[in-house]
Amino acid sequence: MSLLAEDTGVADLGLRWKPGFHALGPAFLTDLRPTPLPDPYWVGRSEAVARDLGLPPDWHSSHATLAALTGSLPIAGTSPFATVYSGHQFGVWAGQLGDGRAIMLGETEGGLEVQLKGAGRTPYSRGGDGRAVLRSSIREFLCSEAMHGLGIPTTRALCVTGSDARIYREEVESAAVVTRVAPSFVRFGHFEHFAANQREDELRALADYVIDRYYPACHTTERFGGNAYAAFLEAVSERTAALLAQWQAVGFCHGVMNTDNMSILGLTIDYGPFQFLDGFDPRHICNHSDTNGRYAFNQQPNVAYWNLFCLAQALLPLIGDQEVAVAALESYKTVFPNEFEGRMRAKLGLAEAAEGDRPLIEGVLKLLAAGKVDYTIFWRRLSGFMADGNVEPVRDLFLDREGFDAWMLSFSERHASTDRALAAKLMRRTNPKFVLRNHLGQQAIEASQQKDHSGVATLLAVLQTPFEEHPGADAYAGFPPDWASTIEISCSS
Structure with a gap:
């Protein structure tokens, strides 16, 4: 029987x-x-x-909740809506975009926005x-929580619900809805929309709303002669720089860094064709649709700055001076490298700079x-070396043994004067054992397509605490199989 037949009302x-x-x-x-x-x-x-x-422990036991979070029942106290924005996609102005399949339920009193993605x-x-579709919804659900477990700013995901309703992409697939949660889903593209249409x-109003809610210190700043909008742009730039440093340090490729996919709060947002690196390749392109490599792994920091420049252009009518707007972006060039080096030092077990x-x-x-060495496994094994002194598991990852030995020296x-126990502890909490590799996600997806969702739950458990050992879960921390390199992730979802 359909759950909708059992659950009526609100x-x-x-x-x-x-x-x-x-x-x-x-x-x-x-x-x-x-x-x-x-159903x-x-x-x-x-x-x-x-x-x-703030949901009760039995929040998921109600059929009404299941139906509501699939978009099939109204939720008491909410007034659902979709927002309009514009943006640059793959470096080209795309004009008006907007929430094409995301419907906002509203904001809780705790200050979290709740959104249904895939709700029509x-x-x-x-x-x-x-x-x-189910496959992309599972990937977003798992990666949202994986990034949070890694300590990287991100939107979150409460749940994924599925339906056997048919969805047509490259092939027929089943539908799903992700319930997404964030302090705000406002993007660079929201500002671009009104600037492009000369609606000052x-x-x-939008800028004042965001500053009031999320950047109140900009109202009383002495930066830029007290220009709140320039200070706001600078704050967004610095948050974005810090985010990109975390992406690069952990080996995360976003895949679609369009301006409409850039969070005004410096959150990782819109998980489409993302990937955590397997073998380390700075030029890796994770998005099969990105034929020109605009969003290759090593291009991400520069693309983020380009996107911030687009935001600066959008805010220029409020800032009032182009030189001031450019100056507000300048700190990105120091914050990103400083943040990146700080995170890489921590990965090396170095608490202080030298x-x-x-x-x-x-x-x-x-x-x-x-050597295209596996990025996550290298760093975790290096952490193990610092703890037990056994270098062979690390050395075995390299064909260039001479080069590795020279670096290891x-x-x-x-670390000659380092407290090795403290360094090992720093490395263990900096270098994750588990990341959401493409093949792990694919295995969970294929099982779920057969109505076995246990793989999603198991994978979620290790990804939410990725620095812990999780005895018995080593299969989730091993080398990817050969077939993993054949997985193609595109913008289709």
Whole structure:
């Protein structure tokens, strides 16, 4: 029997809601209801996110909750809507975009926005069906929580619900909905939209809303002669720089760094064709659709700056002076390298900076690239060496033994006066044992397509605490199989 036949009326999640972004008005959004999906079922749930939202322990036991989070029942206290934005896609102005398949339920009193991705067509769907397929929904759910476990700023995911409704992409697939959670889903593209359409009143209203809510110190700043909008741009630039440093340090490729996929809060947002590196290749392209390599791994920091420049252009009517706007971006050029080097030092077990650290970092990255050495396994084994002194598991990763030995000598000399136990502890909490590799996600997806969702739950458990050993889960931390290199991830989802 359909769950919709059993559950009628309105679902009450026990949350209190407030206007939030909706209070900006109809110029920024369109009110609408999600489109129901038949016979929904649970695919994956994050109890950690449920606790953050303040949901009761038995929140998922109700059929009404399941239906509501699949878009099939209204939720008490919410006024769902989709937002309008524009953006640059692959470096080209794409004009008006918007939430084509994401419908905002609202903002909780705790300050978290809740959004259903895949809940049906909106006025911004641009001819699409407004749906998400099961495979991409599982990937987003798992990676959102994996990134949080790694300590990287990100949107979160409460759950994935599935339906046997047919969705047409390159082939026929089943539908799913991800319930996404974040302090804000505002993107660079929201500002670009109103700037491009010369709607300065709306642009100012949006900027004031975001500053009031998330960057209040900009109102009282002495930076840029007290220009709050320039200070806001600088703050966003610095958050973005710190985020990119974390991506590069952990070996994460986003795949679609369009301006409409850039969070105004410096969160990782919109998980499409992402990938954690297997063999280290700075030029790796994870998005099969990215034929020109615009979003290759080593291009991400520069692309982020380019996107920030687009944001600066959008904010220029408010900042009022082009030189001031450019100056507000300048700190990106120092924050990113400083943050990156700091994170790489921690990966090397170095608590304090010293002369010669940069060549040490650059040297190991060149070695890893030359041998396409598995990035995550190398760093975890190096952490093990610091703990037990056994270098062979690390050395075995390299064909260029002479090059590795030379680097290892420099590394050991740098640690000559180090407390090895403290260094090992730093490395263990910096270099994860588990990341969401493509083949792990694919295995969980294929099982879920056969209605076996246990792989999603097991994978989620290790990814939420990726620095722990998790005895019995070593299969999730091993080398990828040969077939993993044949997985193609594109923008289709």
